Amino acid sequence: xxKKILQNCGxxxxxxxxxxxxxxxxxxxxxxRAKLQLIKAYDNNTLVSSPLLKEIVSKCLMCGSCAAxxxxxxxxxxxxxxxxxxxxxxxxxxxxIKSLIYLLASEYRIKLGASLARAGQKFVPDSLARDxxxxxxxxxxxxxxxxxxxxxxxEEIILPNKKxxxxxxxxxxxxxxxxxxxxxxxxxxxxxxxxxKIIIPKDQTCCxxxxxxxxxxxxxxxxxxxxxxxxxxxxxxAVLVDCSTCGEALKNExxxxxxxxxxxxxxxxxxxxxxxxILSFIDQNFDRLEFDPDFTEKLSVTYHxxxxxxxxFQSHIIAESLLEKLPFVSYKRAVDVDECCGGGGxxxxxxxxxxxxxxxxxIENAKAVQAKLWLTxxxxxxxxxxxxxxxxxxLQVLHPVSLIHSALKLT
Amino acid sequence: xxxxxxxxxxxxxxxxxxxxxxxxxLACYAYDAFLVESLPEAVIFPQTTxxxxxxxxxxxxxxxxxxxxxxxxxxCGAPIPIKHGIVLCFSKMDEIIEVxxxxxxxxxxPGVVNADVQKALAPFEFFYPPDPxxxxxxxxxxxxxxxxxxxxxxxxxxxxxxxxGMEVVLASGEIVKFxxxxxxxxxxxxxxxxxxxxxxTLGIITQAILKVMPKPETVKTLMVTFDDLDNTxxxxxxxxxSGIIPVAMELMDKLTLNAIEDVADLGxxxxxxxxxxxxxxxxxxxxxxxxxxxxxxxxxxxxIHIQEAASDIEREKLWTARRSAYGVFAKFAPDIIxxxxxxxxxxxxxxxxxxxxxxxxxxxxxxILAHAGDGNMHPMIPADKENKEEWQRVEKAFxxxxxxxxxxxxxxxxxxxxxxxxxxxxxxxxxxDSIKLMKKIKQAIDPDLILNPGKFV
Numbered sequence: 001x002x003k004k005i006l007q008n009c010g011x012x013x014x015x016x017x018x019x020x021x022x023x024x025x026x027x028x029x030x031x032x033r034a035k036l037q038l039i040k041a042y043d044n045n046t047l048v049s050s051p052l053l054k055e056i057v058s059k060c061l062m063c064g065s066c067a068a069x070x071x072x073x074x075x076x077x078x079x080x081x082x083x084x085x086x087x088x089x090x091x092x093x094x095x096x097i098k099s100l101i102y103l104l105a106s107e108y109r110i111k112l113g114a115s116l117a118r119a120g121q122k123f124v125p126d127s128l129a130r131d132x133x134x135x136x137x138x139x140x141x142x143x144x145x146x147x148x149x150x151x152x153x154x155e156e157i158i159l160p161n162k163k164x165x166x167x168x169x170x171x172x173x174x175x176x177x178x179x180x181x182x183x184x185x186x187x188x189x190x191x192x193x194x195x196x197k198i199i200i201p202k203d204q205t206c207c208x209x210x211x212x213x214x215x216x217x218x219x220x221x222x223x224x225x226x227x228x229x230x231x232x233x234x235x236x237x238a239v240l241v242d243c244s245t246c247g248e249a250l251k252n253e254x255x256x257x258x259x260x261x262x263x264x265x266x267x268x269x270x271x272x273x274x275x276x277x278i279l280s281f282i283d284q285n286f287d288r289l290e291f292d293p294d295f296t297e298k299l300s301v302t303y304h305x306x307x308x309x310x311x312x313f314q315s316h317i318i319a320e321s322l323l324e325k326l327p328f329v330s331y332k333r334a335v336d337v338d339e340c341c342g343g344g345g346x347x348x349x350x351x352x353x354x355x356x357x358x359x360x361x362x363i364e365n366a367k368a369v370q371a372k373l374w375l376t377x378x379x380x381x382x383x384x385x386x387x388x389x390x391x392x393x394x395l396q397v398l399h400p401v402s403l404i405h406s407a408l409k410l411t
Numbered sequence: 412x413x414x415x416x417x418x419x420x421x422x423x424x425x426x427x428x429x430x431x432x433x434x435x436x437l438a439c440y441a442y443d444a445f446l447v448e449s450l451p452e453a454v455i456f457p458q459t460t461x462x463x464x465x466x467x468x469x470x471x472x473x474x475x476x477x478x479x480x481x482x483x484x485x486x487c488g489a490p491i492p493i494k495h496g497i498v499l500c501f502s503k504m505d506e507i508i509e510v511x512x513x514x515x516x517x518x519x520x521p522g523v524v525n526a527d528v529q530k531a532l533a534p535f536e537f538f539y540p541p542d543p544x545x546x547x548x549x550x551x552x553x554x555x556x557x558x559x560x561x562x563x564x565x566x567x568x569x570x571x572x573x574x575x576g577m578e579v580v581l582a583s584g585e586i587v588k589f590x591x592x593x594x595x596x597x598x599x600x601x602x603x604x605x606x607x608x609x610x611x612t613l614g615i616i617t618q619a620i621l622k623v624m625p626k627p628e629t630v631k632t633l634m635v636t637f638d639d640l641d642n643t644x645x646x647x648x649x650x651x652x653s654g655i656i657p658v659a660m661e662l663m664d665k666l667t668l669n670a671i672e673d674v675a676d677l678g679x680x681x682x683x684x685x686x687x688x689x690x691x692x693x694x695x696x697x698x699x700x701x702x703x704x705x706x707x708x709x710x711x712x713x714x715i716h717i718q719e720a721a722s723d724i725e726r727e728k729l730w731t732a733r734r735s736a737y738g739v740f741a742k743f744a745p746d747i748i749x750x751x752x753x754x755x756x757x758x759x760x761x762x763x764x765x766x767x768x769x770x771x772x773x774x775x776x777x778x779i780l781a782h783a784g785d786g787n788m789h790p791m792i793p794a795d796k797e798n799k800e801e802w803q804r805v806e807k808a809f810x811x812x813x814x815x816x817x818x819x820x821x822x823x824x825x826x827x828x829x830x831x832x833x834x835x836x837x838x839x840x841x842x843x844d845s846i847k848l849m850k851k852i853k854q855a856i857d858p859d860l861i862l863n864p865g866k867f868v
């Protein structure tokens with residue numbers, strides 16, 4: 001049965017050019033087409049499981065660019081996730097990834113991990129550290145943890161400053177909650193300014209994408225159920241994400257995961273239909289924004305399109321046109337604006353050399369347009385881009401909401 | 412796996428991370444976009460001409476088959492190592508050596524992707540005309556070895572028309588060079604024409620000098636629909652017959668158009684029985700004049716809807732969708748066979764009727780896609796190779812389609828090549844003595860028959 005489905009890959013090779021890993025390595029075996037062939041061979045027992053097979057299958061950013069460009073409509077995600085699960089079961093997982101999964105599988109452990117790490121001020125579990133670098137990123141460049149997690153610091157229901165125009169359920173994701181509360185505070189600020197009531201369900205937890213990508217389907221199921229229960233049942237206009245990878249989970253993976261498991265995807269489908277990324281949301285509500293008239297100096301800004309913004313929401317184009325619309329921005333497009341930065345969840349840690357090549361190219365092209373601000377709407381991209389800049393680089397990496405929020409007229 | 416003695420010699424030539432021979436890796440070099448698979452014993456990524464020469468010397472000494480591979484997008488099995496041995500993969504030999512638009516040429520290594528040539532030329536307002544559907548992935552080395560075509564070859568000609576010179580490593584390891592940076596060059600045999608399209612059976616191309624063209628001032632693209640496929644084809648012959656040579660004239664039948672619309676969502680008319688994408692270029696005045704004539708011919712042949720692409724983005728979307736056609740067909744069945752017969756353009760309507768007649772007879776689904784302006788057709792049949800009974804019908808149908816094309820003064824392949832797919836049909840278009848001459852050439856250049864063995868020669 002598996003064979004039949006997989007044979008529908010016509011092996012045309014269009015995915016090679018879409019795959020960021022292939023483009024760097026230029027070796028067929030890491031290409032999406034080859035991975036499908038390997039999965040087929042594994043399923044047919046013509047190729048047995050091995051550490052090398054696991055390595056080849058894991059050399060993937062799970063960015064979704066292959067699926068987005070596939071003319072045959074192949075669902076690479078599900079196939080790769082299933083195969084990763086098989087590989088973890090057959091070959092085991094590295095201690096570092098194991099501890100990450102252990103951490104993310106329970107909100108309690110994430111909190112505990114964060115407060116332990118906060119004692120050391122940096123988000124660096126020792127077991128992950130490698131010669132003063134975590135993957136390709138020097139330790140000193142990692143962000144500080146939020147002094148208080150965003151969801152703890154905020155009310156569960158936040159009312160707007162003006163007449164209410166609607167209600168938004170905000171899924172903050174782990175990164176905004178524990179690492180980048182500037183993103184969360186700016187998002188809340190913008191929503192209030194627009195007139196939205198904000199609900200931040202307290203029970204939400206890790207979206208489970210890292211678990212799914214590392215073959216921990218059982219643990220993912222627990223998180224998915226928790227999140228669906230936290231997000232469902234609110235009267236709201238939209239379920240908002242500030243991270244497009246969390247968005248990919250809510251929009252596509254939850255319904256698919258439950259369906260594959262034979263569970264009722266009803267609630268997941270409703271949530272999925274309401275999920276929107278913050279930049280598309282701002283674009284749709286652009287008329288509700290009032291900018292500070294004193295904000296006259298034009299900032300030179302460039303943008304990095306995260307893979308899931310591009311492939312899940314196709315909102316990278318919206319993001320760019322939004323930036324061009326901002327009266328205080330002079331938008332400088334980098335030639336490789338929509339190329340992957342090599343962050344890819346834990347990819348930067350697992351394949352530091354490969355990842356470094358990708359991020360260095362991005363940095364070179366961003367510097368070439370002489371921007372001061374480098375905006376991106378994914379926390380891993382942000383960590384990866386910022387973490388690989390040197391002290392001499394006059395470039396600051398932020399989520400676009402931070403810039404927009406700082407330019408709003410006070411009401 | 413290769414003998415340890417051979418391996419140790421090869422690993423001295425390229426460092427060991429450019430030598431693959433684990434089963435997990437070899438499995439990824441056993442295929443292209445064709446149906447057959449065959450495992451190599453080793454995959455080597457050369458980066459210099461010297462390395463290639465040394466590899467071939469070793470391969471010659473031990474009589475090991477060597478099959479070249481670029482990005483593996485061939486649809487006829489040309490890079491499949493059917494006799495195993497070594498796959499030489501050029502994807503890492505991908506340097507653009509010189510861009511010279513003043514003298515109108517570009518020099519590249521074989522692993523440079525076609526689209527990257529275009530990107531390198533774009534700032535100078537130049538382009539490289541051959542545009543195979545795989546151009547975003549496929550390499551120049553592969554394009555030359557297969558003499559690749561593409562939609563705009565109607566006006567601009569195929570890869571062979573753009574190869575000014577090349578450096579080639581022969582099976583013996585000797586390094587030969589022919590041609591020059593000059594468009595006019597009648598020094599000796601035009602050997603680059605022999606190696607271009609040789610499908611890797613005569614030598615390994617290690618460098619190429621390509622002719623490039625200035626970008627035209629104006630490009631106009633039309634999307635036209637018809638309620639009758641026959642009329643669609645007649646419009647093509649009408650336009651070509653009137654003396655206009657568009658850049659491209661792409662014909663799609665209803666099945667193809669709908670399959671593309673399913674993924675691309677371009678707002679194409681799903682009810683149209685036939686459609687054409689027509690592109691012209693040149694200076695503005697000529698384009699306007701030609702466009703008028705074309706529209707006249709389209710209306711004469713019953714075109715229902717004629718729409719011009721409003722922007723470069725719209726045009727690019729249309730072409731991206733068109734290039735995905737092969738892939739979109741993959742969803743219909745486990746396997747897809749795309750053929751490549753070519754007939755004189757006046758015979759296009761007749762050939763299309765023949766294709767439909769034959770596939771109907773065998774109860775097969777068919778999508779017709781054609782670079783219609785030059786008579787190059789891609790009937791695509793989705794089928795399941797495991798279904799023996801159906802597969803027999805597919806083979807019979809294709810055999811009859813080939814026969815019909817030949818009877819209309821056509822040929823087996825316009826741009827895909829012979830590879831593994833069509834070698835059995837070669838006698839349809841070449842007599843015994845012609846095939847014998849090809850074999851003599853092959854034996855003279857590659858006496859041990861180590862280069863891409865098991866293919867058409």
